[in-house]
Amino acid sequence: MSPRPKRTRILKEPPTFSGFFPMGGEYDTKSVVVLHFEEYEALRLSDYQSLNQEEAANQLQVSRPTYTRIYSAARKKVATALAENRPIVVTGGDVEFDTRWYECKNCSCVFKAQEEKMTMDTCPVCNSEEIIPVQQAGEHRNFGEGRGRKSSHQGEEMCICPKCDHEIPHQMGIPCNSNLCPKCNIRMMRKGSNRHAFVLKKRQNKES
Ligand SMILES: [Zn+2]
Protein backbone atom coordinates (compact mmCIF):
# COMPACT_ATOMS: atom_id res chain seq x y z
CA MET A 1 0.00 0.00 0.00
CA SER A 2 1.37 3.36 -0.92
CA PRO A 3 1.45 5.97 1.81
CA ARG A 4 -1.23 8.61 1.71
CA PRO A 5 0.07 11.91 0.36
CA LYS A 6 0.73 14.46 3.07
CA ARG A 7 -1.94 17.12 3.21
CA THR A 8 -0.80 20.68 3.04
CA ARG A 9 -1.97 22.77 5.95
CA ILE A 10 -3.41 26.14 5.15
CA LEU A 11 -2.47 28.97 7.48
CA LYS A 12 -3.86 32.45 7.27
CA GLU A 13 -0.59 34.23 7.85
CA PRO A 14 2.91 33.55 9.17
CA PRO A 15 3.70 34.39 12.81
CA THR A 16 4.95 37.92 13.47
CA PHE A 17 8.33 36.71 14.73
CA SER A 18 10.95 34.44 13.24
CA GLY A 19 12.15 32.85 16.44
CA PHE A 20 13.23 33.30 20.03
CA PHE A 21 16.55 33.61 21.79
CA PRO A 22 17.19 32.51 25.37
CA MET A 23 17.82 35.56 27.50
CA GLY A 24 20.95 35.26 29.62
CA GLY A 25 23.05 32.15 30.11
CA GLU A 26 25.03 30.59 27.33
CA TYR A 27 23.61 29.09 24.22
CA ASP A 28 24.87 27.83 20.92
CA THR A 29 23.33 29.57 17.89
CA LYS A 30 23.83 26.35 15.95
CA SER A 31 21.71 24.33 18.36
CA VAL A 32 18.45 25.90 17.24
CA VAL A 33 15.20 24.05 17.71
CA VAL A 34 13.24 24.17 14.46
CA LEU A 35 9.53 24.62 15.07
CA HIS A 36 7.44 24.14 11.94
CA PHE A 37 4.76 26.68 11.11
CA GLU A 38 1.95 24.20 11.74
CA GLU A 39 3.48 23.33 15.12
CA TYR A 40 3.54 26.97 16.10
CA GLU A 41 -0.06 27.26 14.92
CA ALA A 42 -1.08 24.23 17.00
CA LEU A 43 0.34 25.83 20.16
CA ARG A 44 -1.44 29.07 19.35
CA LEU A 45 -4.78 27.36 18.73
CA SER A 46 -4.69 24.93 21.66
CA ASP A 47 -2.80 26.77 24.39
CA TYR A 48 -3.38 30.42 23.55
CA GLN A 49 -6.87 30.38 22.04
CA SER A 50 -7.85 27.37 24.18
CA LEU A 51 -9.62 25.55 21.36
CA ASN A 52 -10.30 21.87 21.94
CA GLN A 53 -8.44 19.41 19.72
CA GLU A 54 -11.44 18.87 17.47
CA GLU A 55 -11.79 22.59 16.74
CA ALA A 56 -8.06 23.07 16.36
CA ALA A 57 -7.78 20.12 13.96
CA ASN A 58 -10.56 21.63 11.87
CA GLN A 59 -8.84 24.99 11.73
CA LEU A 60 -5.62 23.39 10.56
CA GLN A 61 -7.60 21.14 8.18
CA VAL A 62 -6.02 17.93 9.43
CA SER A 63 -7.42 14.79 11.04
CA ARG A 64 -7.64 14.58 14.80
CA PRO A 65 -4.77 12.03 15.15
CA THR A 66 -2.57 14.13 12.87
CA TYR A 67 -3.34 17.18 14.95
CA THR A 68 -2.44 15.36 18.15
CA ARG A 69 0.90 14.42 16.63
CA ILE A 70 1.65 17.97 15.50
CA TYR A 71 0.63 19.41 18.84
CA SER A 72 2.69 17.06 20.98
CA ALA A 73 5.72 17.53 18.73
CA ALA A 74 5.34 21.28 19.19
CA ARG A 75 5.15 21.04 22.98
CA LYS A 76 8.16 18.75 23.12
CA LYS A 77 10.21 21.13 21.01
CA VAL A 78 9.37 24.24 22.99
CA ALA A 79 10.00 22.43 26.27
CA THR A 80 13.35 21.23 24.94
CA ALA A 81 14.32 24.77 23.95
CA LEU A 82 13.41 26.08 27.42
CA ALA A 83 15.11 23.27 29.32
CA GLU A 84 18.26 23.23 27.20
CA ASN A 85 18.63 26.98 26.65
CA ARG A 86 18.29 26.72 22.90
CA PRO A 87 17.01 29.28 20.39
CA ILE A 88 13.79 28.54 18.50
CA VAL A 89 13.40 29.19 14.79
CA VAL A 90 10.00 28.96 13.13
CA THR A 91 10.26 27.73 9.56
CA GLY A 92 9.24 25.03 7.11
CA GLY A 93 6.67 22.30 7.43
CA ASP A 94 3.83 21.33 5.12
CA VAL A 95 2.12 24.68 4.97
CA GLU A 96 0.78 27.15 2.49
CA PHE A 97 -0.54 30.57 3.41
CA ASP A 98 -3.78 31.76 1.95
CA THR A 99 -1.86 34.45 0.06
CA ARG A 100 1.79 34.49 -0.93
CA TRP A 101 4.01 35.97 1.77
CA TYR A 102 7.66 36.89 1.25
CA GLU A 103 10.65 37.92 3.28
CA CYS A 104 13.45 40.07 1.91
CA LYS A 105 16.93 38.73 2.63
CA ASN A 106 18.40 42.21 2.31
CA CYS A 107 16.23 44.31 4.64
CA SER A 108 14.24 41.46 6.26
CA CYS A 109 10.89 43.15 5.64
CA VAL A 110 7.91 40.82 5.38
CA PHE A 111 5.17 41.52 2.87
CA LYS A 112 2.38 39.79 1.04
CA ALA A 113 1.34 39.84 -2.59
CA GLN A 114 -1.45 42.29 -3.35
CA GLU A 115 -3.53 39.59 -4.99
CA GLU A 116 -3.92 35.96 -4.13
CA LYS A 117 -2.24 34.39 -7.14
CA MET A 118 0.30 37.10 -7.79
CA THR A 119 4.02 36.39 -7.45
CA MET A 120 6.54 39.11 -6.67
CA ASP A 121 10.09 39.57 -7.96
CA THR A 122 11.50 42.38 -5.87
CA CYS A 123 11.25 43.79 -2.38
CA PRO A 124 8.90 46.81 -2.35
CA VAL A 125 11.04 48.50 0.30
CA CYS A 126 14.66 48.12 -0.85
CA ASN A 127 14.18 46.74 -4.39
CA SER A 128 16.35 43.71 -3.68
CA GLU A 129 15.66 40.67 -5.82
CA GLU A 130 16.60 38.39 -2.97
CA ILE A 131 13.13 37.68 -1.73
CA ILE A 132 12.01 34.23 -0.65
CA PRO A 133 8.72 32.68 0.38
CA VAL A 134 8.25 33.05 4.12
CA GLN A 135 8.01 29.26 4.40
CA GLN A 136 11.74 28.98 3.63
CA ALA A 137 12.97 32.20 5.16
CA GLY A 138 14.10 30.75 8.49
CA GLU A 139 16.93 28.80 6.89
CA HIS A 140 18.48 31.94 5.44
CA ARG A 141 17.86 34.36 8.24
CA ASN A 142 20.64 36.47 9.59
CA PHE A 143 19.86 36.55 13.27
CA GLY A 144 20.40 39.64 15.31
CA GLU A 145 20.96 42.13 12.52
CA GLY A 146 18.64 45.08 12.72
CA ARG A 147 16.58 43.45 15.42
CA GLY A 148 15.86 44.61 18.91
CA ARG A 149 14.53 47.87 20.19
CA LYS A 150 16.01 51.05 21.55
CA SER A 151 15.29 51.33 25.24
CA SER A 152 14.86 55.10 25.29
CA HIS A 153 12.16 56.76 23.25
CA GLN A 154 10.31 60.03 23.29
CA GLY A 155 6.60 60.66 22.99
CA GLU A 156 3.91 58.36 21.75
CA GLU A 157 4.92 54.99 20.32
CA MET A 158 3.96 54.51 16.69
CA CYS A 159 3.88 51.66 14.20
CA ILE A 160 5.21 52.68 10.79
CA CYS A 161 5.25 51.25 7.25
CA PRO A 162 8.89 50.80 6.16
CA LYS A 163 7.99 51.79 2.59
CA CYS A 164 5.49 54.67 2.62
CA ASP A 165 6.00 55.86 6.23
CA HIS A 166 2.30 55.54 7.01
CA GLU A 167 1.93 55.63 10.81
CA ILE A 168 -0.62 54.37 13.28
CA PRO A 169 -0.50 54.63 17.09
CA HIS A 170 1.04 51.56 18.69
CA GLN A 171 -1.33 49.57 20.86
CA MET A 172 -0.06 47.68 23.88
CA GLY A 173 -0.18 43.94 23.41
CA ILE A 174 -0.43 44.14 19.61
CA PRO A 175 2.92 43.61 17.89
CA CYS A 176 3.61 46.35 15.33
CA ASN A 177 4.27 43.74 12.69
CA SER A 178 0.85 42.19 13.09
CA ASN A 179 -0.39 45.36 11.36
CA LEU A 180 -0.22 45.35 7.58
CA CYS A 181 0.18 48.69 5.81
CA PRO A 182 -3.21 49.14 4.09
CA LYS A 183 -1.53 50.53 0.97
CA CYS A 184 1.60 48.41 0.65
CA ASN A 185 0.69 45.07 2.28
CA ILE A 186 3.95 45.19 4.21
CA ARG A 187 4.25 44.37 7.87
CA MET A 188 4.74 47.49 9.93
CA MET A 189 7.44 48.03 12.57
CA ARG A 190 8.07 50.18 15.63
CA LYS A 191 8.97 53.70 14.63
CA GLY A 192 12.46 54.64 15.83
CA SER A 193 13.48 51.07 16.68
CA ASN A 194 16.88 49.68 15.70
CA ARG A 195 15.12 47.59 13.13
CA HIS A 196 13.39 50.62 11.64
CA ALA A 197 16.74 52.44 11.41
CA PHE A 198 18.25 49.37 9.73
CA VAL A 199 15.50 49.23 7.10
CA LEU A 200 15.69 52.98 6.44
CA LYS A 201 19.40 52.57 5.75
CA LYS A 202 18.69 49.78 3.27
CA ARG A 203 16.02 51.90 1.66
CA GLN A 204 18.41 54.83 1.32
CA ASN A 205 20.92 52.62 -0.43
CA LYS A 206 18.25 51.80 -2.97
CA GLU A 207 17.38 55.46 -3.51
CA SER A 208 20.95 56.71 -3.87
ZN1 LIG B 1 14.08 44.57 1.10
Ligand SMILES: [Zn+2]
Ligand atom coordinates in the same frame (compact mmCIF):
# COMPACT_ATOMS: atom_id res chain seq x y z
ZN1 LIG C 1 2.89 51.58 3.32
